[in-house]
Amino acid sequence: MLNPDGAGAPAGSRLLEARGIRKSYAALEVLRGVDLVVERGELVFLIGPSGSGKSTLLRCCNRLEEPSAGTLLVDGVDLMSPRIDINRARRQIGMVFQGFNLYPHLDALGNVTLALRKVLRLSRRDAEARAMETLALVHLQDKARSYPGQLSGGQQQRVGIARALALEPKIILMDEPTSALDPELVGSVLGVIRELRERGMTMVIASHEMGFARSAADRVLFLEGGVIVEQGTAEQVFTSAREARTRQFVQQIMH
Template identity: 55%
Template structure:
């Protein structure tokens, strides 16, 4: 078991966002989190990456309790990459400098080593010629691929993707989804929050439906998306179908 979330609870004031949520992820598995806005998908990813502190429960990575207060968050984040729907690239820095900033400044890796690895990844995703460009010279799809590369340069054990296509124009979604599909083929363990149900069906090994901060239903994509057990899951998917997104 690579990732194990057990009875994770998170509240913001009187609002319960994660309600004793439990979810396990095996190595090389891709799990898609689906659910309405406010169901807890993004908060769960932020808690796993230690950007948001949980109120109760345990998150384990490779069996280690990473939510123990004595754990160094920066050391954990070297093993867990997180990509947001907004690219969060520094506009005044080139693509290459954006990618190598954390490895060099935070993780103290030699600059040449960091640059060589960044260029290797950029070449793999077809963006080597953009290494000296600034983010505003790139399309949204290119910026998101750069953001994913930035999360991959530390060779993470786990990659978290938070609605990485939601800010893109429809014609740019495909290039990002292709990159994620390629990562799955290489065995990358991923947990992704998505509204792209068709993509979840294609790429995920398992789909988990979140409702009111809990995993209400989970299973193979064809079962959860095609023949859900829970009435609430069926209601959610009916709305997705009405919107033409499944």
């Protein structure tokens, strides 16, 4: 649950605690000390100009990118520990990508089942049963046997969400989940995200869907030049930002 004042949060209420995250590519410093702390059940929106480091930050949170510095706790587990089994730890963190990243030669069921068999080593029967339950959560139970090429972009992205959900992660990170979609298909994906939130799923979403952020996000973070410039409720960040840079960016994405 969202802790309104942050202070005095009971131990264990923080699901993701990334602090002082830095990331450089050669001489380019992309993240310059970012804190991303997410409470259980919270839906956090990450906004910021192209190149500000949103994707890099999300990828650093499960060490798909190796942070150059910083600490990273997921449900109290230190992901930067030299002793960590990172592949096992990554199962706690679902990822959803802008480009869906589905296997074109596998149907929807096959795409969801694959990770369950490979990662969790479930039997075909158990994997398919769980995959069908997850496809139902994204309202695609009747598309289980359709291939990505036979699905709309919105349906493909919902398969991508089902694939992440099937592994029963504690948190899901979504990198611009709707920006590759035709406008009329965005709603179905946002609808599923809203339902997940109502079921208590913890999520961090890089997205500029401001209307959705207003109605569903607990907190909005504005990232620019590799630092969090400002954060607050959607209302605060979109209508009464303290920082001129935030106001300027919000102006741009409103048009």
